[in-house]
Amino acid sequence: MPHAGQVVFSRLEEVQFGKPAAETVAELARRHQAERVFLMVSGTLNRETDEIETLRRALGNHCVGTFDRMPAHTPRSAVIAAAEQARAAGADLIVTLGGGSVTDGAKAVQLCLANGIRDVDALDKVRAPAPVNSPRVRQISVPTTLSAGEFSPISGVTDERTRVKELFRHPDIVPKAVVLDPAVTRHTPLWLFLSTGIRAVDHCVEGICSNESSPYGDASALHGLALLARGLPRVKADPSDRDARLDCQIGAWLSMTPLVSGVPMGASHGIGYVLGAVFDVPHGHTSCIMLPSVMRWNKPANADKQALVAAAMGHAGEEAADVLDAFIRGLGMPRRLGDVKVGADHFERIARQAMNTPWVPRNPRPIAGPAEVEEILALAA
Structure with a gap:
């Protein structure tokens, strides 16, 4: 019998590589007609480098907030905190600049915003295979590590109550675009x-x-x-x-x-x-x-x-x-x-x-x- 199988393609629309992150993100935001861009970023990069401020300047008045408190392994409580801040800011696009925990956190925030999730227990409602609303606020990712979660429609979130890492899946939580800029990784x-x-x-x-x-x-x-x-x-x-x-x-x-x-x-x-x-x-x-x-x-x-x-x-x-x-x-x-x-x-x-x-x-x-x-x-x- 001949080899048989299936290949599934994700809803990632593009990857830009080898270009400066800030100006590339700003151009992508303009092209996607984003008016209210919410940043989820590495706290260390925000405090100790100019990378986040450079990104804010490139986005100008379209940047409506920054969340920089995502711990390792993406705990549920931090996902809810980020979602509440993004909701209050009226975000229509999330941009991440950081490692895998930040990237996964933003993917989970997309599900929270689309499904009215406002507390850690309610996250159970959007875990597969439960039917969920598709995210309307999408994501652009600028990774600073090589764990590569930005290419996946899966978010790993840790339930602090059980210390179990759970997977949240939806085809639309994969970022719309990924920007690979080696310069931003020099701080990692x-x-x-x-x-x-x-x-x-x-x-x-x-x-x-x-x-x-x-x-x-x-x-x-x-x-x-x-x-x-x-x-x-x-x-x-x-x-x-x-x-x-x-x-x-x-x-x-x-x-x-x-x-x-x-x-x-x-x-x-x-x-x-x-x-x-x-x-x-x-x-x-x-x-x-x-x-x-x-x-x-x-x-x-x-x-x-x-x-x-x-x-x-x-x-x-x-x-x-x-x-x-x-x-x-x-x-x-x-x-x-x-x-x-x-x-x-x-x-x-x-x-x-x-x-x-x-x-x-x-x-x-x-x-x-x-x-x-x-x-x-x-x-x-």
Whole structure:
């Protein structure tokens, strides 16, 4: 039987890359006839750099407010606070400038504005598969990290009551436009830029290695992986190398093609959700720690696909897990659960929660229950 599958295209309308962020955003806002632009931005960038003020000046009187208090992992309470401020400002466009938590927060704010959500409990009403109103206030994103959530119609929001990261989905919460400007990433701490780059590597690798991979996703992910494999070490060696930073940004963009087009991620992403929500491990670090061990555990199920990964990273014929391990170590990133103070006494809880994520049940080597997740965690201990 011939290979069969499905590719889904997102409602992202355009990506502008290699251009100054502020003037590009201002032009996009004019083109979309936005009159009241609400900013959701990194607090650090707002306090310690001129990037946000430059964006405000470019937007002029059309900028009607700024929210800069989104913590890591996008807690529900901060989403509600941002939505209330955007609602009060009468926003007709949201512009984000910051990392993945800010980006995800704005995607959730779109749902709040469209569905009258005004408190943390009411967010339950817009979680899939509940029917919801389509967002009317859309988003333009300027990312400062490489986690690449700006290319996805999924928002990850943490419920502080349960410390569980929940997914909110709607095809229209993907930003209308993304602006990739390497200059704005120069303020991002190097550890954060590099570790979220490994998050993008994780998107590529789990997309390629999925049992549900597609030729379309593979083509993008393999090229994205090659760009990241070359670009990340260049940024570490010379943080002022804007060409290398742009290569990484484009690699992160391409890394999302499998996920956005319908290819599921695997156990690295699933376990990572739990490590982030429960133990506050940064997103990028979860991939640094888990991806090589997941690859090692999965090899009996997908050795042929793992060979493609090693080749794309410039190490044809070598073990993909070893290539990834050495690459991550070379960037100076954490490699073991012990490095982030997660001990074996937590493995049972992590494994149990990971089984409830969207991705662990679709891992390429079947995971029947928590015991198999604990085997992977032991490899990463």
